[in-house]
Amino acid sequence: MHLNLRICLLLSALAVMTACQFVPAYQRGDLARPEMAFDADPLGSKLNQHIYFSKEASTGGNGVAAGGCGCN
Amino acid sequence: MQLGRMKSKTLMALSASAVALPGVLVSTSAISDTPPTAKVISYRASSYKEDSLASEALLAGSPERYDIEIHQLRYSSPIGEKYSISLDSSYESMSGASPWYTVKSANGNTKVAMSGASIYEKRRDVTASVQRYYDRGNVGASFTISDENDYRSNSASVDGSFTLANDSTTLSLGIAHSDDDINPTDAALFNRIPSANKSTTSAFFSVTQILNQFSIIQTGVSSTRAGGYLTDPYKLSDHRPEERNQFTWTTSWRRYFREQRSAFHANYRFYDDDFGVRSHTIDFALHKSFSRSITLVPNVRYYQQQAADFFTPATDFARTMEFNSSDYRLSKYDALSAGLKFNVQLGDYTLVLSGERYRTSGSSNPAMIDFTRLSAGIDYTF
Numbered sequence: 001m002h003l004n005l006r007i008c009l010l011l012s013a014l015a016v017m018t019a020c021q022f023v024p025a026y027q028r029g030d031l032a033r034p035e036m037a038f039d040a041d042p043l044g045s046k047l048n049q050h051i052y053f054s055k056e057a058s059t060g061g062n063g064v065a066a067g068g069c070g071c072n
Numbered sequence: 073m074q075l076g077r078m079k080s081k082t083l084m085a086l087s088a089s090a091v092a093l094p095g096v097l098v099s100t101s102a103i104s105d106t107p108p109t110a111k112v113i114s115y116r117a118s119s120y121k122e123d124s125l126a127s128e129a130l131l132a133g134s135p136e137r138y139d140i141e142i143h144q145l146r147y148s149s150p151i152g153e154k155y156s157i158s159l160d161s162s163y164e165s166m167s168g169a170s171p172w173y174t175v176k177s178a179n180g181n182t183k184v185a186m187s188g189a190s191i192y193e194k195r196r197d198v199t200a201s202v203q204r205y206y207d208r209g210n211v212g213a214s215f216t217i218s219d220e221n222d223y224r225s226n227s228a229s230v231d232g233s234f235t236l237a238n239d240s241t242t243l244s245l246g247i248a249h250s251d252d253d254i255n256p257t258d259a260a261l262f263n264r265i266p267s268a269n270k271s272t273t274s275a276f277f278s279v280t281q282i283l284n285q286f287s288i289i290q291t292g293v294s295s296t297r298a299g300g301y302l303t304d305p306y307k308l309s310d311h312r313p314e315e316r317n318q319f320t321w322t323t324s325w326r327r328y329f330r331e332q333r334s335a336f337h338a339n340y341r342f343y344d345d346d347f348g349v350r351s352h353t354i355d356f357a358l359h360k361s362f363s364r365s366i367t368l369v370p371n372v373r374y375y376q377q378q379a380a381d382f383f384t385p386a387t388d389f390a391r392t393m394e395f396n397s398s399d400y401r402l403s404k405y406d407a408l409s410a411g412l413k414f415n416v417q418l419g420d421y422t423l424v425l426s427g428e429r430y431r432t433s434g435s436s437n438p439a440m441i442d443f444t445r446l447s448a449g450i451d452y453t454f
Binding site for chain 2: 020021022023025027028030031033035036037038040041042043044046047048051052055056057058059060061069070071
């Protein structure tokens with residue numbers, strides 16, 4: 001992937017973020033729910049990522065990772 | 073001032089990094105990324121089973137693929153008001169046969185020679201993590217050891233997050249390093265390399281942003297450089313470069329629907345490396361609460377990858393290319409998986425049941441696997 005494309009993708013994402021609205025603390029209850037976490041199940045995610053790491057050529061970019069292993 | 077701190081900590085809870093690296097075990101739970109208020113012990117038992125190789129694709133050896141039993145244990149706890157620790161361990165016992173080499177048959181079909189006898193192997197890993205919390209951020213470190221009879225990996229990482237003055241944006245970054253030792257079994261018998269090592273160094277950066285009262289987004293990039301022996305010693309005539317540079321760009325979005333009592337998760341990952349592999353991964357999940365104690369989570373995941381530049385459908389015994397591999401994992405293919413998770417909370421205990429079915433298509437290598445995973449477990453909070 002060309003560096004320029006990478007930069008464009010990142011800048012696009014950042015541009016979306018600038019369109020956000022400020023949310024006061026007392027309105028953040030729904031955002032703070034456990035099911036809204038980026039990883040709501042650490043053990044389940046760790047196992048899934050380990051399986052994908054051992055069966056696919058891609059790795060990284062997820063919420064959890066383990067050390068290297070002989071599976072890939 | 074107090075309100076500002078509270079807002080900052082709320083965002084920190086939401087914005088734990090979702091960009092991971094080899095060796096990194098970054099906490100991403102909304103609860104555990106602020107100083108936790110309770111101790112939690114979690115246990116999971118899982119069964120992973122690969123479908124057998126189709127009989128028409130078998131050249132030699134056993135068609136039975138891997139069956140793996142996995143046990144996972146996790147303990148997390150606050151230490152005072154500014155620290156937390158967590159310990160993760162897992163134990164795997166596996167048996168089955170794995171692809172050894174592939175050939176083109178007279179009718180043009182690719183056939184797979186599997187390892188003749190069943191392989192029995194065990195793997196253990198332990199990760200210890202510590203986190204220090206500040207008013208506007210946190211820093212953490214973790215150490216992981218993974219041990220098999222023919223492979224050992226030691227890795228360490230540090231990471232940190234900082235919430236900007238707008239109380240809506242959190243920046244996260246981290247680095248990790250792993251040193252791995254490889255000691256293939258029966259090296260002399262099968263002319264495998266007797267011992268080798270490789271190292272992996274990674275860095276990531278991510279931005280988390282509250283979009284509105286019900287949605288939050290996170291985007292990040294990571295870069296990984298692996299060097300050393302990157303070849304699979306158990307495949308015949310497998311020759312890969314001794315350096316691999318990997319890049320990922322990920323974006324995750326969460327949206328809560330209050331009336332439906334549901335949280336929608338969407339994740340995308342772009343992956344690119346100098347082996348020539350490029351992939352796209354997208355997955356969706358819906359966390360639907362039916363009462364205070366019951367949650368159902370259906371999910372679907374789609375993965376698509378291009379082949380590595382040096383992938384050959386049939387093993388290149390003559391070594392016509394400097395680098396070559398017939399490893400099915402380096403071929404072009406698609407994978408679609410679907411899963412379901414069921415959580416029931418009973419007082420301080422939460423029971424968890426989950427399953428996933430993973431199917432592949434589009435590969436020129438018949439060794440490509442489909443698998444089924446089933447898991448059951450319990451969380452105890454005290």
